[in-house]
Amino acid sequence: MSKEILLVVEAVSNEKDVPKQVIFEAVEIALASAAKRRFEDDALIRVSIDQRTGDYKTYRQWHIVEDQDYSAPASELTVDDVEEQNLNVALGDIYEEEVESEAFGRIAAQTAKQVIVQKVREAERAKMVARYSEKMGKLVHGQVKKVTRDSLIIDLGENAEATLPKDQLIARETFRMNDRVRALLMEIREDNRGSQLILSRNSPDFMIELFRLEVPEIAEEVIDIRGASRDPGLRAKIAVKTNDRRIDPIGACVGMRGARVQAVSNEMNGERVDIVLWDDNPAQLVINAMAPAEVDSIVIDEDAHSMDVAVKSDNLAQAIGRNGQNVRLASALTGWALNVMTSEDAEAKQQEESQKLIDLFVNGLDIDDDLAIQMVEEGFTSLEEVAYVPMEEMLDIDGFDEDLVNELRSRAKEALLNQALQAEEQLDGAKPASDLLEMEGMDNHLALVLASKGVTTMEDLAEQSVDELLDIEGMTEERAGKLILTARAPWFAESE
Structure with missing residues (x-):
């Protein structure tokens, strides 16, 4: 029997190109499974093979547990049992004693075969993953081995297979059995079936x-x-x-x-x-990316990370592209949200925004239209800028002297103070419910702000979207998402 085991291990190892250690482990599992038939279902059996001679021994094992944790007589001994039997083991150890070994007969050989096949598959899969992990993000070649409803199975050679999901195919392309395929190794996915190579062509x-x-x-x-x-x-x-x-x-x-x-x-x-020239200047990059459309002007909104792109009216359709394709691709390429419009619309929008700023300065600073227009032309966009921009910069403006600058700064700070007081009054009038106040991740100030917007209970918050919370000062997308999920937790509890 010892020689037979060594012969089996040698033959399978050579045939499958799998380390002998893997085959020995499979045979040990098979022999342990055969020996276990003589004991209770929960019994723990271990087989140890001498890999040099092929001789093997079988052991029955018991875990040493506390008396109160004792639940499996076939595989556990209590501390009291250990003391009564005078065994040289301690709590948490494994006690084992040698039992009669099963012969490496037909049943053990059949079990060993099944285990060996599984072990060989696992070993081959591990080798395949190790080999292809170096090719992650690279092109691989293969042949269509099987076509299913959801994917293509691609034979990459050397016993390696990959999955090309149909949603990763290029639109309108089809493959048949034995067709050659080139694709990107996108992912090595772990699931119940082991490691899978996932490919992509789109x-x-x-x-x-x-x-x-x-x-x-x-x-x-x-x-x-x-x-x-x-x-x-x-x-x-x-x-x-x-x-x-x-x-x-x-x-x-x-x-x-x-x-x-x-x-x-x-x-x-x-x-x-379309091949376009990269430019470190975002505006120039967008101009390049919009090709073949010609851009008239660009207005950048750093805070919103967006750009208004103006083109001539007869060039608008080309700039947008069929179903918005050109602007969508340009936006994805540059990383900026792009709003394409005609030059006339861009000018109207700019005038509208300028008028809003003029009205803001006229009403907030109590100044005439001419001065407000001059401030807008100099680039001022908020009362905060007027209040806190360095005096030296304002003194550089044509016609501005120290008295005027001080007066404008003083009026801007007073207007901001009045706005803050009005906001506080709104918060004071807001009354959040106790469940909102006591909710995990909530603080009193945020609860008051939410209540001022009509969100007074957890139920109200649960019905909000992340975007609706992002206009709250200091709110991040991550925090908004967590707050909404916490507020929705009772919904999931009820459904369960």
Whole structure:
């Protein structure tokens, strides 16, 4: 029997290219399972094989527990039992004694086979994961092995398989059995079936890796890809920058007679690719990204992280693109929210906003329209700026002297104080309910602010959205989300 075990381990290890240790563990589990049939269901059995000789021994085990924790007679001994039997073990130890071993017969061999198959699968999967973890975010090649309702199973070779979900395919593309596939290794997912390689063909990174493959200057890091966005199967944008001024990054990516970009487009099912020049200036980057549309002007809102992009009226449709495609891709590429409008609309909007600021200064500072217009033209946008901007900057304005500046600053501070007092009065009149006040994550001031907005109970808060809370000063998206989830907790408790 000892020699037979060694022969089995040697043969399976060589056939499956799995370490002998894995096969020995499988045989030990099989022998322990066979021996366990002679004992209670809960009995703990361990088999130890001498990997040099093939000899093995079988042990029955018991956990040493406190008397009050004793619940499994077949696998536990109490501290009192240990003292009565004079056993040399302590609380928390495992006591074991040798029992008769099962022969490595038909049943044990059958069990061992099942365990070995499982262990081999696990070992092969672990090797596959280790091999492909180095290729994460890179292109892989394979052949369609199976087509299911939700995904394609791709044979990558060397006993490695990957899943290409159908929602990761490019629009309108289809694959059949045995078709060759190139895709991006997007994720190694762990689930009940073990580790799975998940592929993608509609990720922007897939396009980036295709350009890296087709354009040597990108692979050699002479050209950097700084961003990419896609409407898979239809259109894409990619922003590039050169590290060598002698090289035109757009020309290099397009290639001779468009060969390089055409190769990428063909792989992406004919997807049209716009290659734009990266610029560290956000406004210039947006102008580049809006191509082929020409931009007339841009107004940047740093606080909202957005830009108003003005174009000529006859260029508006091209700037927006079909179903908003061009502006959507440009926004994703640049990371800015883009509001595209005609130059006439932009001018009207700017005049409207300027008029609001003029009215703010006229009413808040009690000044005439001319002075208010001058302040708006100088870039003032709030009473806070008037009150606290350094005096030297205001004195640089044409026609401003020290007396005028001091008076404007004084009036601005007084107006801000009056606003604060009015806000406090609103808060004082607000009466939040006790459940809102006592809710986890809530403080008195925030409860008063919420009550002033009509949110007086946990139920009211539960019905709010994150966006509705973000206009509260100092509120973050994360905190708003946690507060709303806490307020909704009773809903989930009731449903359970």
